[in-house]
Amino acid sequence: MKQCTLCEGTGIVDGRRCEVCHGKGEVEQCLLCGSPIISSLKMEICESCEENHDIVLELDPLAGYSDIIIGKAYLGKVKRMGDVGYFVALNTSISGLIRRRDATKKYMLNQEVVVKAESLRDNRLDFIPLNIEKYTLIPFKKKIPLWRINDITDKAINGAVMIRGIVSRVQRTSGPTIFSIYDETGAIECAAFARGQRAYPAIDVENVVEVRGEVNLRQDKLQIEVKDMEKLYGSRQSVVRDAIDKVIEEEAAPSEIPPLVASPVGEELRGKMLLIAKELRKAVYKGIPILIRHHADCDGFIGGIALDIAIRPLLREHSPDKEAEWHLFRRSPSRAPFYEMEDVVRDLNYSHEDASRFGQSMPLVLIIDNGSTREDMPAIRKFKVYGSKILVVDHHYPGEVKDGKVEVDELVDIHVNPYLVGGDYTFTAGCLGVEIARLINPEVSEKIKHLPGIACSADRAKSEIADAYINIAMKKGYTKEDMLKIAECVDFEAFYLRFMDGKTLVEDFLGLGRLDRQRNLLQVVGSEVERLREQQLKTVLANxxxxxxxxxxxxxxxxxxxxxxxxxxxxxxxxxxxxxxxxxxxxxxxxxxxxxxxxxxxxxxxxxxxxxxxxxxxxxxxxxxxxxxxxxxxxxxxxxxxxxxxxxxxxxxxxxxxxxxxxxxxxx
Amino acid sequence: MKQCTLCEGTGIVDGRRCEVCHGKGEVEQCLLCGSPIISSLKMEICESCEENHDIVLELDPLAGYSDIIIGKAYLGKVKRMGDVGYFVALNTSISGLIRRRDATKKYMLNQEVVVKAESLRDNRLDFIPLNIEKYTLIPFKKKIPLWRINDITDKAINGAVMIRGIVSRVQRTSGPTIFSIYDETGAIECAAFARGQRAYPAIDVENVVEVRGEVNLRQDKLQIEVKDMEKLYGSRQSVVRDAIDKVIEEEAAPSEIPPLVASPVGEELRGKMLLIAKELRKAVYKGIPILIRHHADCDGFIGGIALDIAIRPLLREHSPDKEAEWHLFRRSPSRAPFYEMEDVVRDLNYSHEDASRFGQSMPLVLIIDNGSTREDMPAIRKFKVYGSKILVVDHHYPGEVKDGKVEVDELVDIHVNPYLVGGDYTFTAGCLGVEIARLINPEVSEKIKHLPGIACSADRAKSEIADAYINIAMKKGYTKEDMLKIAECVDFEAFYLRFMDGKTLVEDFLGLGRLDRQRNLLQVVGSEVERLREQQLKTVLANxxxxxxxxxxxxxxxxxxxxxxxxxxxxxxxxxxxxxxxxxxxxxxxxxxxxxxxxxxxxxxxxxxxxxxxxxxxxxxxxxxxxxxxxxxxxxxxxxxxxxxxxxxxxxxxxxxxxxxxxxxxxx
Amino acid sequence: MKQCTLCEGTGIVDGRRCEVCHGKGEVEQCLLCGSPIISSLKMEICESCEENHDIVLELDPLAGYSDIIIGKAYLGKVKRMGDVGYFVALNTSISGLIRRRDATKKYMLNQEVVVKAESLRDNRLDFIPLNIEKYTLIPFKKKIPLWRINDITDKAINGAVMIRGIVSRVQRTSGPTIFSIYDETGAIECAAFARGQRAYPAIDVENVVEVRGEVNLRQDKLQIEVKDMEKLYGSRQSVVRDAIDKVIEEEAAPSEIPPLVASPVGEELRGKMLLIAKELRKAVYKGIPILIRHHADCDGFIGGIALDIAIRPLLREHSPDKEAEWHLFRRSPSRAPFYEMEDVVRDLNYSHEDASRFGQSMPLVLIIDNGSTREDMPAIRKFKVYGSKILVVDHHYPGEVKDGKVEVDELVDIHVNPYLVGGDYTFTAGCLGVEIARLINPEVSEKIKHLPGIACSADRAKSEIADAYINIAMKKGYTKEDMLKIAECVDFEAFYLRFMDGKTLVEDFLGLGRLDRQRNLLQVVGSEVERLREQQLKTVLANxxxxxxxxxxxxxxxxxxxxxxxxxxxxxxxxxxxxxxxxxxxxxxxxxxxxxxxxxxxxxxxxxxxxxxxxxxxxxxxxxxxxxxxxxxxxxxxxxxxxxxxxxxxxxxxxxxxxxxxxxxxxx
Ligand SMILES: [Zn+2]
Ligand SMILES: [Zn+2]
Ligand SMILES: [Zn+2]
Ligand SMILES: [Zn+2]
Ligand SMILES: [Zn+2]
Ligand SMILES: [Zn+2]
The missing domain is CATH 3.10.310.40 (Diaminopimelate Epimerase; Chain A, domain 1)
Structure with missing residues (x-):
């Protein structure tokens, strides 16, 4: 294809459809001489070249009977001999017959033979062999319409499609290599077969590609079986990438739901909270793994779990991988009150393993209820070497603020911390996490709106903001004693959970699961905690x-x-x-x-x-x-x-x- | 269906077959007017309704050509146009032809059309289009015989079956959702396709369901491809559940093999040992995961491994999942002499993960050589919140016995402990575990009968019972020194194994694997243990x-x-x-x-x-x-x-x- | 088959082709009387037996229409009744028709029937029923050519093949049992279907087998679908095993690439280094898992990673399992300066799990930068019980050398240590590991040749040999300061990595990944290390x-x-x-x-x-x-x-x- 020189690619000349390119903005070029082809012929050869060469066409694997032009010459292969003659295949799905009487010589199985398409009726194709030795072989690339991924539904099954998109994952399975590809409308898995090799070794995560293939249903999932995949360069690449980026930027824009508690500090932080919500949503659309690290106390768990609850449904909805919430999401508590060297080594090790084994990109990292202080810097710095974006949501004192910045800001991509805008620790990480979770996925808002009150109780936050959050929880039926008890119990669980995320257990304590379980757990664990506290206090007070x-x-x-x-x-x-x-x-x-x-x-x-x-x-x-x-x-x-x-x-x-x-x- | 009012569901009137329901106890009801249908017609419409309505039938996906009633009207969809006419499909497997001459108008692809079945010969079906606008659409649900799961063998492949059973596992795979279903005869996996969604989201573990589908062979395993699954309620539900429960109660009844050592204490405990054996067998039949926690010493390992060896073959035999022994069974040593908070948090975390990821139910928990004391209670109490049954087999002093009960009994479902019936710790957990293992699976009896002797040696048990067990081991060729050495070595391994189950290694020490390996291990590890003991003693004795x-x-x-x-x-x-x-x-x-x-x-x-x-x-x-x-x-x-x-x-x-x-x- | 008695298996008599066996060296024997069969008939029955018995043939599952001998009697099963007659199947792929007029009685579905092959044209086979009651049933085993595994390519798909080889892995999947089999040319996976059972339970890892089956393409991978698998014994077994062993011995012979640094000590060690390289290569060919344990410091990591980098490409190339580098290779650091009891328990536990779950054999163990001292002996001794070969590559003082041997040599199969030949610790484990890696896979030589210099810097090795290695690294652009910094950083990472292999991270530090990352990591981590050292030194020096x-x-x-x-x-x-x-x-x-x-x-x-x-x-x-x-x-x-x-x-x-x-x- 080549830009139409008359309309300069606009498709329009003097307000009317361009006559050269028929409004397409592009004209085809003759594969042999490069001159533009205006006719509607299926071959990419100009008429003059066709006359001057012995053109023989080689069909691509996607061509079907309807692409055959009667009278043209094709390269085929003898696939079967029968009483009636030789069956010659042009590709894996098209074959026709050289009648025995037309065969001027004997052919071997699998021998190449040039044939002329003589007649075609009801997919019965008859050939005449052409005994030419020298000819010009021209690839016949079936023109397949460009599809938007989201338009590929059940109706497209067994049909040929072409998509253009960005690769988000390349998994070498024990069978085909699976490329996860997304465009501006959605994502799909494309299976490329390479008999045990990694298919298309030059194509990797982040590349823009054009895929031509057949849609099929594999294990109850729509998939493209790749016939042909090409890495795009230059403007072809940037056009696709820009279009996708533009749509994802729009789609990823977080909802404009108002905060649970309005406050001047919250208002100041809102811009960056929206940015964080957007980054997380973009990661979902782009198939980038998300890694959440949070402090292993009640406030940290609340911040982490609120985000967890907001993100998982998006992964289920937007990822072509049904197990995305296990493959592309990880949440881990950090025992130290900062992102430790031990944590980052572990995170890097597993991220590297995923990258080399499953072809995933490095994760987007979000640290919550940790991440703001100088002590976090060595670990963050190390992750940055691997190009990950680092988002921090914290309410710990981040050191002196100069021009709205602190020391850690030299490393962190987006940093939400009330201290940066004149607030303090009473706007806890749990509050911040819940507000961001609501921006990411407003549907969870109702479910999680009592969490900040618990977080504030847990962190002994006393301020107008904290009181407002606590009031919301009280309206949902939690007394102040309940909240303190929940906080105490979650801290207790966190003490034993260590590196485990404790998803169901902590969610049950927080009232995100069955409420009878919450009641029972609080009763059972609450009394155990009380016993241990009493036991400790008895000795401590006496001494x-x-x-x-x-x-x-x-x-x-x-x-x-x-x-x-x-x-x-x-x-x-x-x-x-x-x-x-x-x-x-x-x-x-x-x-x-x-x-x-x-x-x-x-x-x-x-x-x-x-x-x-x-x-x-x-x-x-x-x-x-x-x-x-x-x-x-x-x-x-x-x-x-x-x-x-x-x-x-x-x-x-x-x-x-x-x-x-x-x-x-x-x-x- | 409706209970036959004449025979009241018994199928019998005055000792003869009921004439209304033909002995079935049930009569069909007209879908429109509810009146009973007595005829053998395939439709669930009474004759009078059929006359008074323009009835059009909609075939379900399981209907085949033999279900077509010539002369009836059907709803179809145009699927192909050819020279001869329109091909109209009634479901995915039945289609027929409207000849061009009969087509009174033009149809679009995929257009709905009402047709009359005109003739059927050799699966060639001819239609006449009916130009009616208003009609009563009636589902035609193919009657499929009810199968017992065990009867579904290779002969049923490609055939349609209906089963009724209980769901034991719902796994959302990257392909279909797999429901494991058991009835009174066995278990099978049913694959439901929902294009990326969790199929039948309202159906969950423990539900009673009716499944209609096609038997196929998937990866060398018989499976039902679900066409239709329905959750049963009320009496339909309880009839199925009761029948299954009844049979499983019978099947799960442990064998009545006599104990290795007869004793008054053993006799007293036997009732509860039988109950525990039955609970474990029932879990196997019902696909409930089994979690065994045992003390990390030789006696505890023996108790745990005896049960392990008894249960795994049952899982292999009865589970539709070939990897059941990895998915539905876990055995872990506990370092502390009680079920610790750390253990339970870990166990809950992994059980919850399995539940949310693989749709498993919470496990049946058995604690052996631990579990009887007040210190075990906080952890057990926590597991109880999640509805797990807790079985305890222990020989540690459980505190004061009142009316045959101790403190922990308020939490434990079945508690076997010699102290409860006047025995003492010399009836060790290893002895108890082996006796229960024999009740579960008598085939392993011979293989494990020397284990209690080793357990008694390990726990320095001196009593008539212990001596009797030691004698059995001696008859199998173990000297007292051998037993002490094995005990010492297993303790040594347990020290290093930590949370690992050490299956093969410990089994080899215990003589459950290759005997040359046992000999070599005892020699190699025995001398290392001796060296470490000597080294410790040298310092200790001097000081x-x-x-x-x-x-x-x-x-x-x-x-x-x-x-x-x-x-x-x-x-x-x-x-x-x-x-x-x-x-x-x-x-x-x-x-x-x-x-x-x-x-x-x-x-x-x-x-x-x-x-x-x-x-x-x-x-x-x-x-x-x-x-x-x-x-x-x-x-x-x-x-x-x-x-x-x-x-x-x-x-x-x-x-x-x-x-x-x-x-x-x-x-x- | 039986050795030809005339030519005594040579196929030649007096310089000419033997007339009895036609030069094959073997003659077929009549299945009934044992006398040799000379004719080219397809049955293994001699002419005289054929005349004297009512021979009925039973076809094996691989027989096709071309194997049918017109006029012979076959045992079949009625599979369908039609208007024209009874369709009788001889195996799953051959069936023919008893015309209704020829049917002398009525047959039931699935009834066995003896038929005579009457005519065969275009795969249309006609039968005449034979009403004989007593007959001699003879298995007709289709003769399938013996293939070398490497010759099985796409062209063989759907064809029948026979292979003889050694089993390296038996994995019971949720579908078929997968046998990995290798011969002298390559390896392939063979799927045996046994409806949920472990197929061929008597056949295990290390057995020599003959497999007859059909080649198919499963998940983009060539596989043999097993129709028939037989364990070979006696000379049939040893002939195959010897042939394979011989070729593998040759193929596994390491390359004769000269060392990076020539030295008398190196020359002395070279023999054993070649042996170790060969053992590792053999393990790859034979599908034996490889376990590498190395000291958790920079020198140890270098030794281990050099081998890692050399071995993985071989696994990718030679294993039929695309994920072999994850299933058959494990590298772990050991924190202690010797192979600890904790390490071996962990290694045994996981190896046993792999063995019982995936049917793998016990691993080949290589210990590097550890393994030579008396303290390593208890752990090594334990692994030896399970029959693993133990290779040690170390440069720690191994105790007194007597006759070129040290204490640990009673356990270790091949032991490379400079002290054994008069060298010392300055020939570090990193140097030794890199030299062995080059022998295993010379293609990685260039990539890893700067590593020994870093290892020598790390271990403060000062000697001619060390200097020579350091010079190589300097020529690649590393200053001595760079090397010390890398060493310090890797030690730092090792401190936090604990049991994780840290593959990508450590490789990046060592300059085996992207060089910009190496630069960044060294800068980022280097300054953190410096800070921690300074902090420690400040206190230490003052006190x-x-x-x-x-x-x-x-x-x-x-x-x-x-x-x-x-x-x-x-x-x-x-x-x-x-x-x-x-x-x-x-x-x-x-x-x-x-x-x-x-x-x-x-x-x-x-x-x-x-x-x-x-x-x-x-x-x-x-x-x-x-x-x-x-x-x-x-x-x-x-x-x-x-x-x-x-x-x-x-x-x-x-x-x-x-x-x-x-x-x-x-x-x-
Ligand atoms: Zn906090
Ligand atoms: Zn916190
Ligand atoms: Zn005990
Ligand atoms: Zn114990
Ligand atoms: Zn070293
Ligand atoms: Zn070292």
């Missing part, structure tokens, strides 16, 4: 020491190593929180600070007023201690009034002494 | 301290943390046992007590006479210590003379002092 | 103590437990090395020794001159300490100047004191 400092603070200390149950629930951080809450509750009129320490760490909790009125800030303590004890390997941080400090065991005593001193020196 | 107390007891103490190899074999419990056995052996005339402690635990061993004559009981020590040191987080227990006590590290000194005091105060 | 001893040694000590970051990178061994390198560097004129200790171990590093000039040797210290403190559970060892000593915690003080004493007593 913690509290002193009133000169600055009127109540300082409680506890040796976790000596006076708490280890390697069981509740873990040290939670144990410290429980102790602190009790101490603060018992002394509600006094500002209180709690220090609980192990061999190489100390956990600090303080009432908010110690920060507000006296300037306590864990991060400042960490900084000062690093300077005062440079040889102690000081590290750590957290929120102002809740964090931990790590050190090497040999410095436990001086670190604790200095810390106590600092607390004692605080002034209102 | 343990022994004193003779005033009450004539020999008390040995050891700081395991300081004076034993850690994180290697033998672990602390076994190390303490070894030390104690040597001390007791060296001082065979003196009652001896051994206390070996780590940072937050102490392990106690005593000779039986200290309990018998002086009343030592670990459980009492635990209780007393909890009261004396309430802030020390005391926990633990065990047998009278073998158990462990946990505490928080800070109280090691007072706990040890008080323990030593208690031992010193014991009086004969 | 290590150094003293100058009277013997002029600089002794540095560090309490790792108190003064280093634990459970993070760098781990204790590397931390000690870093400290030692700095101390030695700062005091380059002084011999230096570093002792870093934890609760139950001490790591020793010394400059080489302390060993060379003063005789320091960790292994001697271990031996002395064991004698001096027999109760301390002393264990350990290593190189002369780099090793570790373990003890039970309670003896830390005396062990450290004695060690310091020993160091102080060293004399130049």
């Amino acid at each position: 913690a020491k509290s002193v009133k400092l000169a600055n009127n603070l109540l300082l409680s200390t506890l040796d976790l190593d000596k006076y708490s149950h280890k390697f069981t629930y509740p873990p040290p951080g939670k144990t410290t929180g429980m102790l602190h809450d009790i101490k603060a509750g018992e002394n509600s009129k006094r500002r209180t600070v709690t220090l609980a320490y192990g061999p190489d760490f100390v956990i600090l909790r303080a009432t908010e007023d110690v920060s507000r009125d006296m300037g306590l800030n864990v991060n400042i303590f960490v900084k000062e201690l690093s300077e005062e004890l440079p040889q102690a390997g000081i590290d750590g941080g957290g929120h102002e009034v809740a964090g931990s400090i790590k050190f090497v065991e040999g410095y436990r005593k001086p670190v604790l002494e200095k810390l106590a001193e600092k607390v004692a020196k605080l002034k209102a | 343990a301290k022994s004193v003779k107390l005033a009450n004539n007891l020999l008390l040995s103490t050891l700081d395991l943390d300081k004076y034993s190899h850690k994180f290697t074999y033998p672990p602390p419990g076994k190390t303490t046992g070894m030390l104690h056995d040597i001390k007791a052996g060296e001082n065979s005339k003196r009652r001896t007590v051994t206390l070996a402690y780590g940072p937050d635990f102490v392990i106690l061993r005593a000779t039986e006479d200290v309990s018998r004559d002086m009343g030592l009981n670990v459980n009492i020590f635990v209780k007393e210590l909890s009261e004396e040191l309430p802030q020390a987080g005391i926990d633990g227990g065990g047998h009278e003379v073998a158990g462990s006590i946990k505490f928080v590290e800070g109280y090691r000194k007072p706990v040890l002092e008080k323990l030593a005091e208690k031992v010193a105060k014991l009086k004969a | 290590a103590k150094s003293v100058k001893l009277a013997n002029n040694l600089l002794l540095s000590t560090l309490d790792l437990d108190k003064y280093s970051h634990k459970f993070t990178y760098p781990p204790p061994g590397k931390t000690t090395g870093m400290l030692h390198d700095i101390k030695a560097g700062e005091n380059s004129k002084r011999r230096t020794v570093t002792l870093a200790y934890g609760p139950d171990f001490v790591i020793l590093r010394a400059t080489e001159d302390v060993s060379r000039d003063m005789g320091l040797n960790v292994n001697i210290f271990v031996k002395e300490l064991s004698e001096e403190l027999p109760q301390a559970g002393i264990d350990g060892g290593g190189h002369e100047v780099a090793g570790s000593i373990k003890f039970v915690e309670g003896y830390r003080k005396p062990v450290l004191e004695k060690l310091a004493e020993k160091v102080a007593k060293l004399k130049a």
